[in-house]
Amino acid sequence: MNKQIELQDLGYKDYKDTWDYQEALFKGIVDAKIKNRREETALKTKNYFLFVMHPHVYTLGKSGDLSNLLLNEAQLAEKGASFYKINRGGDITYHGPGQIVGYPILDLENFFTDIHKYLRFLEEMIILTLAEYGLKAERSPGETGVWLDVGTPFARKICAMGVRASRWVTMHGFALNVNANLGYFDNIIPCGIRGKAVTSLNVELAQKTVDEVEVKEKLLKHFKSLFEAEFA
Secondary structure (H helix, E strand, O other): OOOEEEEEEEEEOOHHHHHHHHHHHHHHHHHHHHHHHHHOOOOOOOOEEEEEEOOOEEEEOOOOOHHHEOOOHHHHHHOOOEEEEOOOOOOEEEEOOOEEEEEEEOEHHHOOOOHHHHHHHHHHHHHHHHHOOOOOEEEEOOEEEEEEOOOOOOOEEEEEEEEEEEOOEEEEEEEEEOOOOHHHHHHEOHHHOOOOEEOOHHHHOOOOOOOHHHHHHHHHHHHHHHHOOEEO
């Protein structure tokens, strides 16, 4: 069992390049697990946590509905945005500057074999982080992610989540709006849910910008505590 996680901050990086990189790390862990099983070896499997910020991009999960993207190819180009159908769960979402994206690529057999617990822990990490800024964030029944003012007409989503898991290895992750341009969400039906608003931490705090380095530090602190992990 290996609870050490290699932390990598990729900075500002193209979505497809990051996806390919995730796939390579994911495959390395899966291949080690297959080798262990077939050859009765005892290779330690690695874990990674990637931070990244993407240029404007819309991604559609494997169960998503393309009609939730409200732009055609020409309009996407006009807005400087790209679009990908990808292999995570969930519907459509947006990534862009001012949004902290985290991709934990973990062998859950190093921690616990429960994908629902994994998602709840990711949500809890966000909830605890936002609490440090005086915000009461919550889960919304039946809707993965983290929300504010759940159950009211003012419900709004501040963090989207979508993961893929195979052989208990995870990829993809969460996208927390910190200083995001919320106008880009007007071009989709976020997560396929009509009538629900989207927000960003800087908007909620009535600040022009929030220190993203500080937010990352808080996220890692809570992730480390929840998963009883160590970062390298």
